Amino acid sequence: MSVRRFFSALPACFLLFAVFASAQENVQGKAQQKPVDPAKALDGFDDFVNQTIKDWHGAGAAVAIVQGDKVILLKGYGLRDVEKKLPMTPKSLCAIASITKSFTVSDLGMLMDEGKGGWDVPVRTVFPAFKLYDPVLTEQMTVRDLVTHRSGLPRHDMVWYSSDFSRDDLIRRLQYLEPNKPLRTTFQYNNLMFMTAGYVAGILDGKKWEDSLRARVLTPLGMNTTTFSLKELQSSPDFALPYQKGHDLKAELKRIPFEETCPDTCALGPAGELNSNAEDMSHYLLFHLNHGNYNGKQLLSENNSSQMQTPQMTIAGTPDYPELGETSYGMGFFISTYRGRKRLQHGGNLDGFSSIFTFLPNEKIGVVVLTNLDGSPLPDVIAFNAIDRLLGESQVPWSKRFLDSETAGRQSEADAKSKGYDLRKKGTHPSHDIKDYLGDYENPGYGIVSVAEEKDGLLVKLNKLTMHMKHYHYDVFEVPFDPQDPFAKQKLSFFGDLNGDISSLSMPLEPRVKDIVFTRMPDKQLTDHAFLETLAGQYNFPGDPTPTTIALRGDHTLVMGQPGAPERELLPRRGTTFDLKGLEGFSIEFKRDASGKVSEAVFYTPDTTIIIKRK
Template sequence: MNGVLGALEDFNTYMEQQLNVWKVPGAAVAIIKDQEIILANGYGYRDKESGLKVTPNTLFAIASCTKAFTAMVAEQLADEGMLDLDAPIKNYMPHFKMYDSFATERITIRDMLCHRSGLPRHDAIWYNSKLTREEIIERLEYLEPNQDFRAKGQYQNIMYMVAGYLVGKLAGSSWEQRVQERIFAPLHMKSSCFSVDEMQLRDDYALAYIDKNGETQQIPFRNMDSIGPAGSINSNIIDMANWIMLHLNRGMLDGKQIVSEGRLDDMHTPHIPCEPSLWGKKELPLSCYGLGWCIEPYRGHQMLHHSGGIDGFTSLVSFLPHDNIGIVILTNKLASHLPKVVTYNIVDRLLGLKEIDWSGQIQKDQEKWEEQLNKQHDSNEPSINNIESNPPHPLIEYIGTYKHPGYGTMYVELEKEHLQFRYNSMTLPVTHIQGDLFETLYELPMKLKASFHADSNGNIHSLSLPLNMEVGAKETVFAKMFADR
């Protein structure tokens, strides 16, 4: 153990440096070796404005790291003979329906838990909406796939919500209650909770931050209750360390078997190829998705991990089963590379490998990516000479109520002589580009092109936006309501 602790001798200094490099307000780090927590520290600030520091007990949104909890409660139901992961969902939910009739009849919970539904994300239907889980499930039949069923791994939140919803239904309770009783309670995860609303009632929680206009700014929490099984858990490094030790100890904690070894192996087994954590790196040559976990060897050592990202938070939970190493990194900044950088550094240290400057490499890769993105954006922008000062229709002809059976209602309004969109309680500013092409600033922020379409008589009849940015996904078309013409 002295050798292990020696490898971490200057780790606290390293962490402070990386917080500055990546401009992250606060982070919490737990390191597990041989079923012992050898480090559990907070760094930086959970509340930058008030100078409140991160502690080992500080709660963070873990976002999609929640998915492994949903996979485990499904496996526990299978252990109890209450669920067959390979039986069609229709066996349990007869009214379940997807856009693709074949997928409707054949999709299983296993398909949902390893992201092979054929659907792109379709996240806009739940993001910032007030839809219930039942209402989202009812809209599935209107959400188009962009790949054949089971042909490709496509990261999905809605399918995970459906899987969690079904687990709760079969257990005669809810997904939250099942996770609380079968995972949180036996693992002594006393601080963990299922909603940011509940988290804010606690004494020690992190505020959410984002990079905006060159500054790190605090933003509101994003409530994920409707999509809960895909990403609503909030936790701290103490609780999450127990979660990782469960996986390292073959499903057992405190002498009690929480899930059978066979079912744990099922979660940890590659099911379908997925995108790598870092493109083109020889240290990470292969990436697959199991059930709730990515399986990705790092420098010849088996590693399982899952990241999480939601407004103001980025997390990464990892473990190396053959080396008995576990790492939890929780941060309060959206889309940060810090968890990845720090995780790889810790693994290098504990395995006695020559440390790779992942921070420098990822910074360079990020700069190249941003340069390419800017070039692509510039090439796609209309020439300044072609930009019209006014759209071809009076603005009043664009306003109205537009609907999509899956995505719901988009309101186009006139505000101070400019168009704006109202969707899922979000107000989105709109800028004219040329013709009937406009640009709107979506959340986080993200620029999206919005096109209005007219019939042969020149009447505006629909609005389309690329709400799914996955390759091959069609634009979402909202039809203008007849009464508004």
């Protein structure tokens, strides 16, 4: 089962649609307009949605529209299951991905309303084990920093994507992830910080994030069909299947597997793993449009609701279209202006699903659109059209704009390819035999990369993600271009040590920091107790009557020493070779005779090579 790339959808959407992401409030506002009759305003909207789904070669969409205190539209369009011709309905569950972030902030806000924690409290005050790469960030990071994308860390999404790491594992791995900006200086979207925020919510509430969110947010809002896992989603009687369209916009829909990172409980949950439907999400719209009040009950204080809807971090960039204002981020929401009105929103993108949750607080208009199409602007096109209608404004041709933009981008790619523009150095070869690259390589943050041989290339696995790589140039390998493969063009480079052995590899998994380096792991036999016992014994250096002892300490560690001298640990490398810990360039390789017994060892130093005989 192929694994799709969740994190790829967000940058693509953010670059293409950052224009409708978030912006600072237009303090001038718009002149008060005459009330719009929603029935008249939405006349023809159904036809528009159905045609837009066809234009984007989508599957289905579920839409909820709220005005004032009422849900004025709740419908499904198209299909939730194309193969079985099952219709999308307001009850069809879809992955809402990063829309989950505002749920996590709402939960935290409710806890703080009870006097538990605070937005500007250092994380370590609540969670002493919290540790980042930079000790200054570790000490100064606050809960507010976690939920405003100003932590100084870039995304580092490949740490969690397609991995079996638990939430505790991911928290522990944060200390190995390099930042690239000072704290609170730059907006950088980061799922792992939101995951940490959910972890903090669990600590404050004395229970798991899932249980806290269910009790404080979902149940009081009557969001009883919303789930925390894709396994739960698929056990529902009404759920949407995930689809993608090909690289060619006119290509047929392709059914893809549900994202495999967390079919059960998801480690990244607080950042983006809720599944919901239009009906439940209409309740959530009413909750935020009414500043934390739902059905007459103030679940979240107006103060914390206001903080969520107030800019906390500006986002650099200029909008591409005149209807859109500049960008900022609140807490769980992007903040923008649309046609002069303050607008809050957050999109959600997960393999095979795209969604948008947006509202205009001053006009009391809210729209949620859930679709089962991968990395698509379809939800935004539908939401913008609904807003235009309810504002009584002319309908902006968003669909045509985005279709034209996507077509131009793909044509530019095709032109570059046809002209042979490529950085590849032709006519080169790997420096080693292909078998020398095989093995496991580890990074303490990202996990293990396993390299195996397959026909015409390498089979590379990062956690549960599989990539088929071909030789690119020199010691660089690449995933060949495939419009259906989200990891197409991903590269990997091997590096050797002073002994000429392949000792590490690197991959550009986070473009805002240096390539991520994975160090070669020792052969598994070098930590096997029975194997190590065959190497232990006494050895004599030439001309030295005092024997050198190689001994087994514990189950998996060899040490080397002489009487009266401190022992030195032998670090396993590969084959029967070990490095001497703390001595660069010193190693020992054990040799077997014709009978298979270890009879001698070769001792390597930066200056010489010596044979030492076993007694």
